[in-house]
Amino acid sequence: MESIYAALLLHKASKDITEANIEKILKAAGVDADKAQLTKLVAGLKETNIEDIISSAAAAPVMAAPAASGTSAGSALKEEKKKEKEEEEEEEPTGIGSLF
Numbered sequence: 001m002e003s004i005y006a007a008l009l010l011h012k013a014s015k016d017i018t019e020a021n022i023e024k025i026l027k028a029a030g031v032d033a034d035k036a037q038l039t040k041l042v043a044g045l046k047e048t049n050i051e052d053i054i055s056s057a058a059a060a061p062v063m064a065a066p067a068a069s070g071t072s073a074g075s076a077l078k079e080e081k082k083k084e085k086e087e088e089e090e091e092e093p094t095g096i097g098s099l100f
Contacts, residue, residue, distance in 0.1 A: 002031045003041050011050045017042060 006025040010017045019038045026033045 002026055002029065003033070003038055007041060007045060008050070017045055 003022055003026065006022045006029075007017050009025060010021055015021060019035070019042050022038055022041070023033045
């Protein structure tokens with residue numbers, strides 16, 4: 001993923017997208033570069049128009065996250081805590097605590 005960001009950075013800076021340039025950016029960021037991945041990325045980007053990809057991604061509709069079915073996450077958490085509390089109450093006390 002980092003190599004894609006590096007390629008986009010090079011594109012934005014109007015620099016050549018080469019394996020060496022991407023590797024320099026990744027090293028500057030402290031990321032180990034995978035040579036095989038860089039080779040595939042550069043080969044794939046040679047035949048693509050990055051501006052077209054960026055504009056089509058920006059124009060793509062964004063779908064809303066689906067609503068939780070039944071209960072919300074907050075109420076599910078409350079329900080779980082309630083069950084835990086009931087289980088604790090069901091346990092029979094042992095030792096000196098059982099005398100009180």
